[in-house]
Amino acid sequence: MERRFRTSTADGAVVEFGLVRHATLAKLASGQLRCEDVCDAHPELLRAARNFGRRTGETCPVCRESELVEVTYVFGARLPAGGTCPATRAQLLKLERREDPVVCYAVEVCVECSFHHLARKWVAGGRSRRIVAAKGVAE
Numbered sequence: 001m002e003r004r005f006r007t008s009t010a011d012g013a014v015v016e017f018g019l020v021r022h023a024t025l026a027k028l029a030s031g032q033l034r035c036e037d038v039c040d041a042h043p044e045l046l047r048a049a050r051n052f053g054r055r056t057g058e059t060c061p062v063c064r065e066s067e068l069v070e071v072t073y074v075f076g077a078r079l080p081a082g083g084t085c086p087a088t089r090a091q092l093l094k095l096e097r098r099e100d101p102v103v104c105y106a107v108e109v110c111v112e113c114s115f116h117h118l119a120r121k122w123v124a125g126g127r128s129r130r131i132v133a134a135k136g137v138a139e
């Protein structure tokens with residue numbers, strides 16, 4: 001579990017999208033989807049992935065050539081409309097401790113073939129701030 005960039009959000013409100021990914025890959029394997037349908041990461045997402053994507057230790061399931069990296073986007077009040085992309089875990093934790101609630105999306109990206117998918121979504125900040133602080137960064 002430590003290879004994952006797990007959040008310390010705490011109310012257990014992390015939504016995992018593994019099943020969606022599984023279904024997507026199954027459709028790809030059966031020909032219902034083409035590589036172009038799932039390997040269309042936006043240039044900005046690819047740039048973020050190259051610059052500060054976190055290693056996942058997992059080989060891309062589509063091209064099998066490159067390691068998937070994970071990029072987190074955080075949305076919330078007084079943050080850029082397109083979300084902000086914390087480069088480090090410390091920056092993410094700071095965002096998660098904001099007084100205003102934030103919504104975080106972790107996206108897995110392959111910089112080789114542009115495969116990308118939403119891995120997890122969670123809510124932090126706001127009223128969960130105290131719980132996050134109490135839990136600390138240890139996982």
Ligand SMILES: [Zn+2]
Nearest residue numbers: 060063110113
């Ligand atoms: Zn790939």
